[in-house]
Amino acid sequence: MNQVPLRLYVNGERHDVTVEPRKTLADVLREDCGLTGTHLGCEHGVCGACTILADGQPIRACLMFAVQAEGMSLRTVEGLAPDDEELHPVQRAFWKHHGLQCGFCTPGFLMLAAGTLEEDPDRSDEELVDILSSNLCRCTGYQNILTATKAAAAEMRE
Amino acid sequence: MIGESLQRVEDPVLLRGQGRFAADVTLPGQLHMRVVRSPVAHGRIRSIDTSAARALPGVAAVWTHDDIADLPPIAFRLTPIESMLPYRQPVLARGRVRYVGEPVAVVFAESEYLAEDAAELVDVEVEALPATVDPTGEPTPWLDAEEVAWTAVEAADGAGRDNESATIHLEYGDPDAAFAAAAHVFDVDVRVGRHSGVPMECRGGSAHVDAATGVLMVNGAAKVPFWNRDAIAQMVGRSPHEVQLIEGHVGGGFGPRGELYPEDVLVPLATIRLGRPVRWVEDRQEHLTTCNHSRDQRHRLRAAVDETGLITALDGEFWADQGAYVRTHGATVAGLTASMLPGPYLLPSYRITGHVRMSNKTPAGTYRSPGRYEGTFARERLIDAIANGLGLDRIELRRRNFIPADAMPYRRPILAMGTELVYDSGDYALLMDRMEETFDLPTLREEVAARREAGELVGIGYGWFVEKSGLGPSEGARVMVDTGGSALVTTGASSVGQGVDTVLSQVVGEVLDLDLDRIRTVRGQTEHFNYGRGAFATRQSVMVGNAVLESALAVRAKALRVAAHHLEIDEADLELVRGRVQVVGTPGTGLGLGEIAALLEPHRAKAIGEEPGLTCDGWFHSDHMTYPYGVHVAVVQIDRGTGKPTLERFLVGYDVGKALNHLLVEGQITGGAAQGIGGALYEEFRYAEDGQPQATTFMDYLMPTMAEMPEFGVLVTEDAPSPLNPLGVKGAGEGGTTATAAAIASAVDDALSRPGSVTQTPIRPDLIRQLISEPGHEQSPNQKEH
Numbered sequence: 001m002n003q004v005p006l007r008l009y010v011n012g013e014r015h016d017v018t019v020e021p022r023k024t025l026a027d028v029l030r031e032d033c034g035l036t037g038t039h040l041g042c043e044h045g046v047c048g049a050c051t052i053l054a055d056g057q058p059i060r061a062c063l064m065f066a067v068q069a070e071g072m073s074l075r076t077v078e079g080l081a082p083d084d085e086e087l088h089p090v091q092r093a094f095w096k097h098h099g100l101q102c103g104f105c106t107p108g109f110l111m112l113a114a115g116t117l118e119e120d121p122d123r124s125d126e127e128l129v130d131i132l133s134s135n136l137c138r139c140t141g142y143q144n145i146l147t148a149t150k151a152a153a154a155e156m157r158e
Numbered sequence: 159m160i161g162e163s164l165q166r167v168e169d170p171v172l173l174r175g176q177g178r179f180a181a182d183v184t185l186p187g188q189l190h191m192r193v194v195r196s197p198v199a200h201g202r203i204r205s206i207d208t209s210a211a212r213a214l215p216g217v218a219a220v221w222t223h224d225d226i227a228d229l230p231p232i233a234f235r236l237t238p239i240e241s242m243l244p245y246r247q248p249v250l251a252r253g254r255v256r257y258v259g260e261p262v263a264v265v266f267a268e269s270e271y272l273a274e275d276a277a278e279l280v281d282v283e284v285e286a287l288p289a290t291v292d293p294t295g296e297p298t299p300w301l302d303a304e305e306v307a308w309t310a311v312e313a314a315d316g317a318g319r320d321n322e323s324a325t326i327h328l329e330y331g332d333p334d335a336a337f338a339a340a341a342h343v344f345d346v347d348v349r350v351g352r353h354s355g356v357p358m359e360c361r362g363g364s365a366h367v368d369a370a371t372g373v374l375m376v377n378g379a380a381k382v383p384f385w386n387r388d389a390i391a392q393m394v395g396r397s398p399h400e401v402q403l404i405e406g407h408v409g410g411g412f413g414p415r416g417e418l419y420p421e422d423v424l425v426p427l428a429t430i431r432l433g434r435p436v437r438w439v440e441d442r443q444e445h446l447t448t449c450n451h452s453r454d455q456r457h458r459l460r461a462a463v464d465e466t467g468l469i470t471a472l473d474g475e476f477w478a479d480q481g482a483y484v485r486t487h488g489a490t491v492a493g494l495t496a497s498m499l500p501g502p503y504l505l506p507s508y509r510i511t512g513h514v515r516m517s518n519k520t521p522a523g524t525y526r527s528p529g530r531y532e533g534t535f536a537r538e539r540l541i542d543a544i545a546n547g548l549g550l551d552r553i554e555l556r557r558r559n560f561i562p563a564d565a566m567p568y569r570r571p572i573l574a575m576g577t578e579l580v581y582d583s584g585d586y587a588l589l590m591d592r593m594e595e596t597f598d599l600p601t602l603r604e605e606v607a608a609r610r611e612a613g614e615l616v617g618i619g620y621g622w623f624v625e626k627s628g629l630g631p632s633e634g635a636r637v638m639v640d641t642g643g644s645a646l647v648t649t650g651a652s653s654v655g656q657g658v659d660t661v662l663s664q665v666v667g668e669v670l671d672l673d674l675d676r677i678r679t680v681r682g683q684t685e686h687f688n689y690g691r692g693a694f695a696t697r698q699s700v701m702v703g704n705a706v707l708e709s710a711l712a713v714r715a716k717a718l719r720v721a722a723h724h725l726e727i728d729e730a731d732l733e734l735v736r737g738r739v740q741v742v743g744t745p746g747t748g749l750g751l752g753e754i755a756a757l758l759e760p761h762r763a764k765a766i767g768e769e770p771g772l773t774c775d776g777w778f779h780s781d782h783m784t785y786p787y788g789v790h791v792a793v794v795q796i797d798r799g800t801g802k803p804t805l806e807r808f809l810v811g812y813d814v815g816k817a818l819n820h821l822l823v824e825g826q827i828t829g830g831a832a833q834g835i836g837g838a839l840y841e842e843f844r845y846a847e848d849g850q851p852q853a854t855t856f857m858d859y860l861m862p863t864m865a866e867m868p869e870f871g872v873l874v875t876e877d878a879p880s881p882l883n884p885l886g887v888k889g890a891g892e893g894g895t896t897a898t899a900a901a902i903a904s905a906v907d908d909a910l911s912r913p914g915s916v917t918q919t920p921i922r923p924d925l926i927r928q929l930i931s932e933p934g935h936e937q938s939p940n941q942k943e944h
Binding site: 020022023027030031035036037038039040041042043044046047049076077078080081087091094095096098100101102103104105106107110129130132133134135136137138139140141142143144145146 | 165166168169170172173174175176177179181182184270271355356357358359360407408409410411412441442654655656657821822825828829830831832833855856857861863864865867870894
């Protein structure tokens with residue numbers, strides 16, 4: 001299969017990779033960029049474990065080919081925290097409110113919540129439930145994910 | 159520190175996306191395995207043409223059964239019933255396929271994409287045979303004599319086998335006499351649909367042989383790494399010490415994940431035979447058609463009841479749809495169904511027969527609350543039928559039949575998982591009282607009744623249950639304090655994401671008065687500990703928690719002893735505070751734990767007659783399980799037009815004896831309830847008549863999202879500590895799930911004012927629509943009195 005050169009910008013860093021045109025963005029992030037925090041739970045766009053931000057918008061990395069992401073500013077869970085010491089408000093809230101158990105769906109929920117709240121931290125509870133219902137979690141029963149997201153929203157509004 | 163709702167030690171790594179899940183491990187030069195699977199439910203394999211796949215550049219090998227004919231079927235890990243041996247699964251299909259998704263061949267290639275290309279080129283010709291999708295009728299032929307001889311040489315008798323792989327029978331008291339003397343008899347015939355754990359992480363793993371040591375290294379282990387190490391070693395012809403299983407992060411367990419499946423044997427075998435690292439990661443469609451299914455049981459039960467509503471006997475039969483093969487769980491689900499069916503009730507006489515039946519579906523195994531979810535649904539349907547039939551309040555009837563607190567410990571003369579069934583402690587009536595008060599159930603009932611009066615279809619329902627946890631027989635732990643004063647806790651525990659590192663650290667932190675960031679846990683690593691039964695049967699906190707307690711207490715005693723000797727002070731004048739052995743009430747005196755560890759450097763330890771190191775092993779043994787118990791209360795509203803049920807509220811009362819971390823216990827309960835709700839209302843592995851699975855993606859297998867979640871209320875009580883272990887704990891992992899279907903069915907009945915109308919799960923809108931459109935009955939056929 002032919003390979004094409006590709007330049008991706010992820011978490012502010014440039015990645016020059018050579019990939020098959022058919023390779024998904026999620027696979028390229030994981031294998032060619034070494035960013036395994038983006039998880040694959042279904043590979044058909046339902047579970048949202050692979051949610052990342054592309055130009056600030058939450059997207060499913062399994063539903064895009066990497067070549068389609070050329071020129072976009074991508075952000076993955078590895079780029080969420082400002083540094084090794086501090087966490088993003090969404091990460092902090094998930095930790096405090098036990099918004100994760102196995103942690104597999106967590107990167108997708110974090111990126112979904114972060115993208116949503118960075119765009120508009122004034123979402124109503126109903127809107128948040130609606131938005132967060134686009135991802136699946138099998139451990140938590142979602143209550144603490146909602147609580148954590150609301151807490152992060154309150155902090156980000158300040 | 160024990161009991162505090164501390165934030166988890168596991169989380170920072172997971173929140174930063176730095177976990178190491180099965181697919182995150184990449185080995186230099188690795189081959190990718192892709193499984194070619196049967197497209198038909200039942201048939202004879204006529205030919206498998208692998209030539210086109212082999213010819214594809216980058217394909218290293220293609221195997222069919224002939225290439226691995228020397229491999230035996232995978233052994234039973236639990237409940238190994240002799241009659242089931244011939245029903246085990248060959249690692250690759252051998253002449254016959256029995257379910258859609260069965261591994262027929264495997265391809266090994268340079269990339270994952272290439273492996274999929276090659277797998278599509280493997281041409282499998284199967285002559286289709288009729289499929290069995292409802293095995294609850296009379297038994298039908300299943301294995302021929304040759305197949306029996308191959309899978310179980312010792313059981314070969316020249317005969318074939320029908321599709322009843324095992325028959326379970328339990329009995330005590332005198333059921334026949336009870337029914338003869340009964341004032342009333344009630345019966346139910348109900349089914350629980352086929353669904354399963356479906357963790358968010360698909361299965362996967364990788365293996366390589368470490369060139370420097372010759373050790374076979376296997377990544378992606380989960381749940382039962384020690385048993386799997388031994389089984390893999392045996393199957394690939396190595397000694398257990400030459401095989402190392404490595405548990406990284408595990409993206410959910412729930413029963414199915416971590417069992418030894420055919421793919422888990424193929425990966426290490428291939429790395430040995432092909433001389434290359436090998437990785438395999440399944441996709442979601444594979445997961446839904448190949449990882450263990452569960453549930454799918456039909457129950458016919460009847461109860462003998464006296465004038466006062468006391469149930470004098472429970473009698474019945476059930477059929478478990480095992481699917482195409484019997485895997486590692488043996489007869490565990492059916493066995494637990496039979497043992498745990500009596501629940502919280504006295505039931506002076508009991509008789510049950512369970513039929514484990516084979517069908518052309520994906521093989522089944524355990525899923526969170528195995529046997530109890532199914533049995534509780536059936537039993538509580540029957541209890542509701544009795545209450546409604548006698549015109550008694552549903553809770554009042556249950557109270558009349560509860561095992562009273564003063565009868566504890568209560569022995570039922572049957573076995574559960576090979577142990578005597580002794581309910582260790584419990585006060586069921588007290589928990590019900592506390593639920594009434596905490597959630598103001600009287601007002602809730604009034605509100606529901608008023609809304610129904612006003613024309614809404616809304617109802618309240620209940621499910622009572624007894625769980626079991628803490629299966630023995632043994633677990634061990636090693637607590638070691640290093641010269642820096644930090645503790646390393648090494649155990650045979652496994653984590654499937656439930657927070658076991660945190661609670662084990664809390665136990666050590668409590669005993670040694672250390673903060674959690676001074677404690678590191680090692681689990682799931684066969685290289686670092688010799689023994690571990692695994693993360694199943696809600697046993698980690700009970701078994702490993704108490705083993706860790708033992709070893710931490712021994713370390714504390716050793717620290718005090720050594721410090722006393724060194725300081726020439728009486729031990730009684732010393733105390734351990736903030737990781738320091740000091741003179742009682744005098745901070746700054748004495749020795750830090752790190753300094754004491756330095757005093758125990760081997761040569762110095764010998765001089766003072768101590769074993770080297772500030773380290774001690776601790777073991778916990780138990781012959782009996784612990785029995786937590788609880789109640790679920792559901793409020794369901796139904797749309798009259800569409801039949802859509804909305805679960806408005808879901809309340810759980812659960813007594814865990816002692817909670818090591820309330821935040822985590824509540825998390826377990828809420829998460830477990832969400833899974834139970836999924837099975838009660840949405841999730842189902844349905845099959846067409848020809849055995850084609852109808853739920854092979856997340857578009858068809860409907861797991862609940864946040865939008866489907868009710869308003870939850872969780873009451874965790876500690877009124878009945880277990881007398882069987884020093885911590886007093888009972889497991890918290892499964893009680894959120896157990897009675898969800900029972901309580902929701904009860905609420906739907908109530909909403910429709912049609913007692914006994916719900917006879918199966920999932921309770922789909924179309925079933926409810928059908929009930930709404932039928933003319934109303936005073937009594938449905940399903941709860942008639944004889």
